[in-house]
Amino acid sequence: MPHHRAGAVLFGVVxxxxxxxxxxxxxxxxxxxxxxxxxxxxxxxxMADVQVFEVA
Structure with missing residues (x-):
């Protein structure tokens, strides 16, 4: 899931x-x-950690 999509979901919950x-x-x-x-x-x-790990 792209970061902006996760952010949108969290924003909706808030x-x-x-x-x-x-x-x-x-x-x-x-x-x-x-x-x-x-x-x-x-x-x-x-998920952010996983993406950072994949880039590294």
Whole structure:
């Protein structure tokens, strides 16, 4: 997955999380969105490391 695409996915998650926070949805949903965002960050970092490794 290209970096800009991963970035767009993460941006979408942040926007949704922002919407959820400001519209007082149940906190269980907030936990789910945080978990997804954290997992997305980890995947992004791993993929960035792999690409750097391939270039090197």
């Amino acid at each position: 926007v949704v999380e922002h919407y959820v926070i400001h519209h007082a949805f149940p906190h269980a949903l907030l936990d789910v969105f945080r978990a997804v965002r954290i997992a997305g960050d980890q995947i992004y970092l791993v």
